Amino acid sequence: MCGIVGYVGPKSTVDVLIGGLRRLEYRGYDSAGVSVVANGHLETRKKAGKLGNLESEITNHPLPIAHIGIGHTRWATHGAPTDQNAHPHLGGPTSKLSLIHNGIIENFAELKAEAIAHGAKFASETDSEVAAHLIAIEYERNGDLIESFSTVVNRLHGAFTILVVHEDQPDVVLAARRNAPLVVGLGDGENFLGSDVAAFVEHTKRAISVGQDEIVILRTDGVELRHFDGTPATHEEFTVDWDASAASKGGWSSFMAKEIADQPQAVADTLMGRLDSDGLITLPELFEDFPVADMKSIDRIIIVACGTASYAGDVTKYAIEKWARVPVQVELSHEFRYRSPIVTPNTLVVAISQSGETMDTLMAIRYARELGAKVLAICNTQGATLARESNATIYTHAGPEVAVASTKALTAQITAGYLLALTLGSARGALTTAEAARLGKELLKLPAKVQDVLATAKQAEELGTKMAGAKSVLFLGRNVGYPIAMEGALKLKEIAYIHAEGFAAGELKHGPIALIEEGQPVIVIVPSPDDEDSLHPKVISNIQEIRARGAKVIAIAQEGDKTVADYAEHVLYVPQSDPIMAAVLDVIPLQGFALALATALGLDVDQPRNLAKSVTVE
Ligand code: F6R
Numbered sequence: 001m002c003g004i005v006g007y008v009g010p011k012s013t014v015d016v017l018i019g020g021l022r023r024l025e026y027r028g029y030d031s032a033g034v035s036v037v038a039n040g041h042l043e044t045r046k047k048a049g050k051l052g053n054l055e056s057e058i059t060n061h062p063l064p065i066a067h068i069g070i071g072h073t074r075w076a077t078h079g080a081p082t083d084q085n086a087h088p089h090l091g092g093p094t095s096k097l098s099l100i101h102n103g104i105i106e107n108f109a110e111l112k113a114e115a116i117a118h119g120a121k122f123a124s125e126t127d128s129e130v131a132a133h134l135i136a137i138e139y140e141r142n143g144d145l146i147e148s149f150s151t152v153v154n155r156l157h158g159a160f161t162i163l164v165v166h167e168d169q170p171d172v173v174l175a176a177r178r179n180a181p182l183v184v185g186l187g188d189g190e191n192f193l194g195s196d197v198a199a200f201v202e203h204t205k206r207a208i209s210v211g212q213d214e215i216v217i218l219r220t221d222g223v224e225l226r227h228f229d230g231t232p233a234t235h236e237e238f239t240v241d242w243d244a245s246a247a248s249k250g251g252w253s254s255f256m257a258k259e260i261a262d263q264p265q266a267v268a269d270t271l272m273g274r275l276d277s278d279g280l281i282t283l284p285e286l287f288e289d290f291p292v293a294d295m296k297s298i299d300r301i302i303i304v305a306c307g308t309a310s311y312a313g314d315v316t317k318y319a320i321e322k323w324a325r326v327p328v329q330v331e332l333s334h335e336f337r338y339r340s341p342i343v344t345p346n347t348l349v350v351a352i353s354q355s356g357e358t359m360d361t362l363m364a365i366r367y368a369r370e371l372g373a374k375v376l377a378i379c380n381t382q383g384a385t386l387a388r389e390s391n392a393t394i395y396t397h398a399g400p401e402v403a404v405a406s407t408k409a410l411t412a413q414i415t416a417g418y419l420l421a422l423t424l425g426s427a428r429g430a431l432t433t434a435e436a437a438r439l440g441k442e443l444l445k446l447p448a449k450v451q452d453v454l455a456t457a458k459q460a461e462e463l464g465t466k467m468a469g470a471k472s473v474l475f476l477g478r479n480v481g482y483p484i485a486m487e488g489a490l491k492l493k494e495i496a497y498i499h500a501e502g503f504a505a506g507e508l509k510h511g512p513i514a515l516i517e518e519g520q521p522v523i524v525i526v527p528s529p530d531d532e533d534s535l536h537p538k539v540i541s542n543i544q545e546i547r548a549r550g551a552k553v554i555a556i557a558q559e560g561d562k563t564v565a566d567y568a569e570h571v572l573y574v575p576q577s578d579p580i581m582a583a584v585l586d587v588i589p590l591q592g593f594a595l596a597l598a599t600a601l602g603l604d605v606d607q608p609r610n611l612a613k614s615v616t617v618e
Contacts, residue, residue: 002102003027009190017071028075031086035098036066079125092136101128103159209383256403269397279440289392314483316417324424333364354409356384464596481525488590518550
């Protein structure tokens with residue numbers, strides 16, 4: 001997972017690297033480090049713990065003014081999070097080469113034996129250090145840094161983005177990418193490398209996404225890309241549409257609080273330009289790659305995703321099956337990849353990912369494509385591997401999501417899922433133009449409704465604060481309320497470290513009701529009573545069953561629900577909406593609840609323990 005940044009140019013390199021690492025810290029925060037080359041010398045500072053520790057180290061032992069350097073923030077795989085295991089790692093007997101790595105080098109044991117046989121002395125327990133030594137050994141032999149770098153990266157197995165600087169070559173940063181993300185930022189007389197565009201978006205919005213098995217030679221006056229076999233590689237430049245200020249806290253107590261508040265905008269931006277005022281969809285990025293004829297021939301959709309994104313997938317399934325009448329199954333990417341799924345040329349695989357770099361999801365889509373399926377991505381990050389490797393992409397425009405716990409990316413993913421469902425429904429004739437327009441107009445009302453939910457979020461926060469002593473919280477829902485219940489539980493586990501589980505309310509009496517005892521808090525998503533197929537009476541019955549056994553019920557219900565208050569200790573009301581679209585509204589109080597509860601416990605809500613935002617290892 002790890003975040004990497006590289007810079008060459010006239011600015012203060014330390015400031016550029018630390019600024020980039022701050023924006024990438026969500027990728028891992030076990031340790032951080034930087035190397036710069038100044039006045040013909042390589043200087044390195046690294047420290048276990050969060051970026052703040054590295055900043056203090058640099059204050060105590062300042063680095064010289066430099067115009068080239070690399071920086072790393074780590075999520076530990078091989079070796080504990082210590083100062084020694086922090087990147088960069090130095091290579092060669094005189095330690096003139098510095099290397100950072102994101103990923104896992106699978107054949108490191110045999111390569112390490114080889115490096116030791118050549119006299120290398122290892123200072124860390126990481127798999128990464130071996131690459132630093134091997135490149136240095138090769139360079140001593142042939143005197144050509146690019147050649148040496150290329151020879152070694154060709155010998156590495158596994159997943160890696162590697163960046164290298166060398167004291168003898170103070171004008172170049174070398175990078176290589178296989179199965180781990182790497183983006184180039186193109187400046188004026190300066191150039192950047194980053195795990196994603198957040199690393200450099202405050203300096204430039206011009207970017208190139210580096211392809212699989214490619215090497216980058218980065219200098220102030222130009223960027224050269226080569227395939228691992230040495231042949232030239234070219235990629236189109238793209239413009240990053242993220243606003244740099246969106247990746248800063250802007251006065252909020254945490255990124256998570258800010259990102260929850262960003263949701264009206266995230267939903268609005270995801271809809272922008274894709275629905276006209278009559279509620280009809282224009283999704284050119286989809287139609288270009290999937291002509292209507294192709295949409296008609298799809299006989300099954302498999303949605304692959306992990307974690308929160310998989311809950312967006314579950315909601316999308318309900319929308320597609322209801323509006324487009326195509327069978328949909330939702331699979332955790334890692335489960336899909338390692339069984340024998342049935343995929344035919346008429347299967348559409350939809351991959352949902354905020355980062356677009358989740359390795360489990362990338363492996364799933366590569367496999368799906370091998371099996372002959374077309375892949376459509378729903379992705380938040382421009383230039384991400386997922387978008388590059390899919391047949392078409394619907395971008396969610398949630399902006400950079402920095403807090404590890406996903407909030408605005410989820411509501412934007414669900415919104416994109418609705419757009420996809422309506423598109424398919426219209427193309428396949430499952431929806432009449434009038435029905436599609438009615439639903440499209442409902443969709444256009446969502447950003448204002450999300451804003452209204454936020455206005456009443458205070459109550460959810462108060463409840464969260466009051467419940468800081470809870471040992472366990474259960475969540476129940478039916479239909480789209482079911483994945484939202486699971487998401488509510490995930491948020492609580494992730495940031496408050498409290499046992500929480502989400503259940504389908506109908507499943508309760510098949511086992512989980514045994515968990516209910518006096519005082520057990522249960523949050524129930526209650527659907528609207530007004531919908532003609534409403535599950536409202538069934539959910540009210542489920543509430544009665546658990547209350548009879550001592551549960552303390554908090555209901556999330558729609559405004560105008562006159563009965564729910566008789567059955568729950570607390571009711572949090574959200575605006576009325578289409579039953580499928582209610583998912584986007586119901587989840588917001590759950591996010592606020594988890595945030596308040598974790599804050600009351602004094603926890604770091606943006607960087608919860610053991611986690612990293614982008615899971616780039618399987
Ligand atoms: C939970 C969370 C994770 C991610 C999951 C997939 O709050 O953030 O469960 O949703 O790791 O990440 P992406 O969407 O980047 O593929």
